[in-house]
Amino acid sequence: MPELSNKERMQIPRQHMPEQSPSERIRNFNEVNLGYTIELARTEAERCLRCKKPVCVEGCPVAVKIPDFIKMVAEGRFKEAADILKEDNALPAVCGRVCPQEEQCEKVCVVGKKNPPVAIGHLERFVADWERMNIGFRIPEMKPKTGKKVAIVGGGPAGLSCAKDLITMGYDVTVFEALHEIGGVLIYGIPEFRLPKEIVRAEVDYLRQLGVEFQTNYVIGLTETVDELLQRYDAVFIGVGAGLPYFLNVPGENLLGVYSANEFLTRVNLMRAFEFPRADTPIMNLQGKDVAVFGGGNTAMDAVRTALRLGAKTAMIIYRRTEAEMPARIEEIKHAKEEGVQFIFLSAPLEFLGDDEGWVRAVKVQKMQLGEPDASGRRRPVPIDGAIETIPIDAAIIAIGNGSNPIISKTTPDLKVNKWGNIIVDPETMKTSKKGVFAGGDIVTGGATVILAMGAGRKAAKAIDEYLKNSEVW
Amino acid sequence: MNRIIEARFIAPEIKLFRIEAPKIAQKRKPGQFVVVRVDELGERIPLTIADSNLDDGTITIIVQGVGKTTKQLNMLEAGDYVHDIVGPLGKPSEIENYGVAVSIGGGVGTAIAYPTAKALKEAGNYVIGIIGGRTKEFVILEDEMRQFCDELYPTTDDGSYGFHGFVTHKLQQLLEEGRKIDFVLAIGPIPMMRAVAEVTRPYGIKTVVSLNPIMVDATGMCGGCRVTVDNKTYFACVDGPEFDAHKVDFDNLIKRNRMYLEHERKALENFICRIDVMATKLEKEDARA
Numbered sequence: 207m208p209e210l211s212n213k214e215r216m217q218i219p220r221q222h223m224p225e226q227s228p229s230e231r232i233r234n235f236n237e238v239n240l241g242y243t244i245e246l247a248r249t250e251a252e253r254c255l256r257c258k259k260p261v262c263v264e265g266c267p268v269a270v271k272i273p274d275f276i277k278m279v280a281e282g283r284f285k286e287a288a289d290i291l292k293e294d295n296a297l298p299a300v301c302g303r304v305c306p307q308e309e310q311c312e313k314v315c316v317v318g319k320k321n322p323p324v325a326i327g328h329l330e331r332f333v334a335d336w337e338r339m340n341i342g343f344r345i346p347e348m349k350p351k352t353g354k355k356v357a358i359v360g361g362g363p364a365g366l367s368c369a370k371d372l373i374t375m376g377y378d379v380t381v382f383e384a385l386h387e388i389g390g391v392l393i394y395g396i397p398e399f400r401l402p403k404e405i406v407r408a409e410v411d412y413l414r415q416l417g418v419e420f421q422t423n424y425v426i427g428l429t430e431t432v433d434e435l436l437q438r439y440d441a442v443f444i445g446v447g448a449g450l451p452y453f454l455n456v457p458g459e460n461l462l463g464v465y466s467a468n469e470f471l472t473r474v475n476l477m478r479a480f481e482f483p484r485a486d487t488p489i490m491n492l493q494g495k496d497v498a499v500f501g502g503g504n505t506a507m508d509a510v511r512t513a514l515r516l517g518a519k520t521a522m523i524i525y526r527r528t529e530a531e532m533p534a535r536i537e538e539i540k541h542a543k544e545e546g547v548q549f550i551f552l553s554a555p556l557e558f559l560g561d562d563e564g565w566v567r568a569v570k571v572q573k574m575q576l577g578e579p580d581a582s583g584r585r586r587p588v589p590i591d592g593a594i595e596t597i598p599i600d601a602a603i604i605a606i607g608n609g610s611n612p613i614i615s616k617t618t619p620d621l622k623v624n625k626w627g628n629i630i631v632d633p634e635t636m637k638t639s640k641k642g643v644f645a646g647g648d649i650v651t652g653g654a655t656v657i658l659a660m661g662a663g664r665k666a667a668k669a670i671d672e673y674l675k676n677s678e679v680w
Numbered sequence: 681m682n683r684i685i686e687a688r689f690i691a692p693e694i695k696l697f698r699i700e701a702p703k704i705a706q707k708r709k710p711g712q713f714v715v716v717r718v719d720e721l722g723e724r725i726p727l728t729i730a731d732s733n734l735d736d737g738t739i740t741i742i743v744q745g746v747g748k749t750t751k752q753l754n755m756l757e758a759g760d761y762v763h764d765i766v767g768p769l770g771k772p773s774e775i776e777n778y779g780v781a782v783s784i785g786g787g788v789g790t791a792i793a794y795p796t797a798k799a800l801k802e803a804g805n806y807v808i809g810i811i812g813g814r815t816k817e818f819v820i821l822e823d824e825m826r827q828f829c830d831e832l833y834p835t836t837d838d839g840s841y842g843f844h845g846f847v848t849h850k851l852q853q854l855l856e857e858g859r860k861i862d863f864v865l866a867i868g869p870i871p872m873m874r875a876v877a878e879v880t881r882p883y884g885i886k887t888v889v890s891l892n893p894i895m896v897d898a899t900g901m902c903g904g905c906r907v908t909v910d911n912k913t914y915f916a917c918v919d920g921p922e923f924d925a926h927k928v929d930f931d932n933l934i935k936r937n938r939m940y941l942e943h944e945r946k947a948l949e950n951f952i953c954r955i956d957v958m959a960t961k962l963e964k965e966d967a968r969a
């Protein structure tokens with residue numbers, strides 16, 4: 207293809223991601239997005255203006271060389287594109303699917319000033335999938351073994367990316383994971399229809415091939431403490447995530463049929479309750495039921511769309527603020543709407559009402575209006591006097607966020623945490639208050655994103671390398 | 681994968697296993713439990729660590745076959761493996777020298793009470809054991825308990841062995857005799873634990889029960905195990921499983937444990953059906969051979 211002028215590039219419309227139709231996909235757990243074809247990818251890649259000062263790169267938390275990899279896609283050099291991506295992003299097949307691009311790279315993309323921005327996320331996904339399906343993962347250059355050992359606590363994106371960098375730097379790496387499967391939220395939280403588990407397993411297998419050891423069913427703090435790990439390992443990285451579900455603390459919350467999003471999603475994703483009775487773990491029968499999900503983030507969207515796929519008659523989001531304040535990815539909100547999810551805004555739950563057998567039957571909500579912006583810049587919802595409604599429901603899922611699990615901090619007294627239980631680190635090196643111990647991901651930031659957790663894991667790997675070369679520099 | 685070293689029935693439907701799990705054996709304290717998954721599509725079920733052996737790195741669990749998973753587990757023999765085992769989970773029992781401590785076990789609850797009874801004795805308590813079963817064969821761990829109890833009272837509902845009546849009747853009798861009791865630990869079916877709480881309440885005796893809500897991860901990540909105690913919500917897997925019996929909302933626990941009754945019935949029917957099919961197949965093969 208001849209070199210295009212910027213004007214010509216601007217005339218190409220954004221290429222639509224092929225997807226399962228809403229009526230079809232609400233009856234299965236298969237991935238909604240089907241991925242670009244080679245033609246679609248190359249056409250989309252031509253839309254990139256190859257800016258001299260690519261602002262998209264600044265918008266990316268790990269500074270992927272976006273125009274460089276996109277240029278390779280345009281030229282059909284997908285292997286080179288994959289190499290460029292992987293220099294900065296350890297999990298592109300995952301990030302291409304779950305990153306909030308509209309808040310990051312695509313938000314600032316120059317094309318986006320006039321037209322829809324370049325579909326950077328879709329292209330990233332395309333390249334990663336192409337690599338996995340056509341040439342498989344390749345073994346990167348491995349530095350000679352240093353003879354030193356690092357323990358990684360938690361098998362989520364923070365731990366996995368830290369493990370990957372350290373193994374290539376020549377360290378022996380063991381990942382300790384509390385659950386029976388590696389992947390963190392990628393495995394137990396984000397549903398199959400958004401992130402097929404096969405992709406996460408392929409990434410984990412790849413790390414295994416590189417020599418990373420995985421010890422599942424191992425709760426640090428209980429099976430072995432951080433102090434004990436330090437006797438066996440030269441350094442420890444803690445990436446245990448934000449795994450303590452918040453509840454609403456309203457009456458009736460312990461009625462039957464009221465779940466935390468963590469429990470609901472873990473049963474369905476990790477334990478495969480959607481395959482019951484082939485898989486042993488049950489989930490409440492939602493056929494023909496009315497299900498309410500409280501919250502407005504990705505977790506809420508995942509829960510409500512999962513409820514639909516389990517046969518719910520109505521699946522609704524009940525949110526305190528309005529659509530504009532919802533922290534979920536725009537694509538998820540769009541998909542949820544297409545699938546028929548109902549949105550009830552400006553409503554805060556006051557109480558769950560139950561029947562004699564203890565099942566939830568309704569929720570009383572307080573209608574709200576938007577007031578002044580709060581510290582986060584979002585307009586704060588304030589109650590409208592006397593405006594209380596009762597909504598009949600058969601199940602409720604609470605998706606209002608996660609705090610930090612205290613198992614590690616309780617058993618490691620000299621590890622400093624803030625008042626929310628998040629581990630305090632030096633933001634440059636991810637060093638904690640305890641010598642030889644580093645931390646990153648949601649356990650440091652509170653619930654955030656996959657890419658930030660991954661970036662933190664990589665930063666820590668670099669600092670661990672420096673520390674193990676010269677432990678004087680702690 | 682963890683290997684089963686020993687497996688034997690100690691009562692109808694109640695099987696004792698010793699399983700290789702050296703790290704857990706080292707770490708565990710009385711009152712703690714493990715989560716077991718029998719196979720790849722298995723449910724995560726909590727089971728109390730009844731004992732451990734540091735020499736061969738094993739833990740002992742005692743399992744009552746009540747549904748699909750426990751019955752499947754109870755079909756395993758020495759040399760077989762369980763797919764996953766994780767622990768030790770939960771808070772250890774609060775062991776103190778209370779003075780006179782009564783340890784009450786109902787049915788398989790005796791297996792759960794046993795490690796704590798042992799620890800109470802080692803802490804210097806005068807330990808009275810009351811262990812109940814429907815009939816004689818359901819009274820378990822009598823010999824083991826006797827080693828750590830200053831007095832031991834087996835009870836049976838039908839009077840086929842020991843004291844004729846419920847464990848609560850025996851406790852009531854001791855109290856009415858004017859025996860000084862400083863601490864009661866009661867573990868068994870929920871109605872039994874609730875009944876014990878009512879017996880000791882008027883006497884103001886510190887009473888602890890071990891709650892058995894439905895769990896998933898058992899590390900505080902899902903909140904499925906939440907129980908109401910003193911009108912507050914706790915996660916039994918990390919804040920318990922032991923709680924002050926006088927403050928537990930037993931009604932809520934009973935109801936929550938009924939959440940999956942339909943599913944449980946279906947899972948068990950399916951399982952038994954599958955076993956029947958397998959058995960028929962094996963019989964046919966045998967016949968051919």
Ligand SMILES: Cc1cc2nc3c(=O)[nH]c(=O)nc-3n(C[C@H](O)[C@H](O)[C@H](O)COP(=O)(O)OP(=O)(O)OC[C@H]3O[C@@H](n4cnc5c(N)ncnc54)[C@H](O)[C@@H]3O)c2cc1C
Pocket residue numbers: 304305306359360361362363364365382383384385388389390391392395396424425426427445446447448449471504505506508535611613614646647648649653654655656657659
């Ligand atoms: C339902 C849901 C949907 C989401 N959707 C998106 C999205 O679309 N895009 C996005 O960018 N982000 C999303 N997020 C957020 C994102 O998943 C997290 O920010 C990210 O996974 C954090 O990574 P992490 O490695 O810090 O922790 P986690 O992914 O939480 O992994 C931590 C791991 O540590 C293990 N662990 C915990 N305690 C211990 C212990 N004591 N010993 C050993 N192991 C332990 C846990 O079992 C877990 O496997 C979503 C989150 C949820 C819950």
Ligand SMILES: Cc1cc2nc3c(=O)[nH]c(=O)nc-3n(C[C@H](O)[C@H](O)[C@H](O)COP(=O)(O)OP(=O)(O)OC[C@H]3O[C@@H](n4cnc5c(N)ncnc54)[C@H](O)[C@@H]3O)c2cc1C
Pocket residue numbers: 713723724725726727728729741742743744745746747748749750751788791792891892893894895896921937938941944945948
């Ligand atoms: C902390 C704790 C310690 C326990 N220790 C022992 C023990 O030492 N020996 C023993 O025999 N039993 C013990 N139990 C009970 C045991 O976990 C259940 O009997 C088992 O999970 C039943 O599973 P199932 O598939 O065989 O039966 P199902 O038919 O599925 O269930 C039977 C009943 O068991 C309960 N149950 C079901 N699934 C779970 C689950 N995932 N977690 C917890 N309870 C569930 C429900 O009340 C249900 O009605 C303990 C429970 C807890 C919470």
Ligand code: SF4
Pocket residue numbers: 253254255256257260261262263272273314315316317324326
């Ligand atoms: S800002 Fe947009 S157009 Fe410019 S390099 Fe990045 S993706 Fe291409």
Ligand code: FES
Pocket residue numbers: 894895896897898899900901902903904905906915916917918
């Ligand atoms: S079992 Fe999940 S929090 Fe207790």
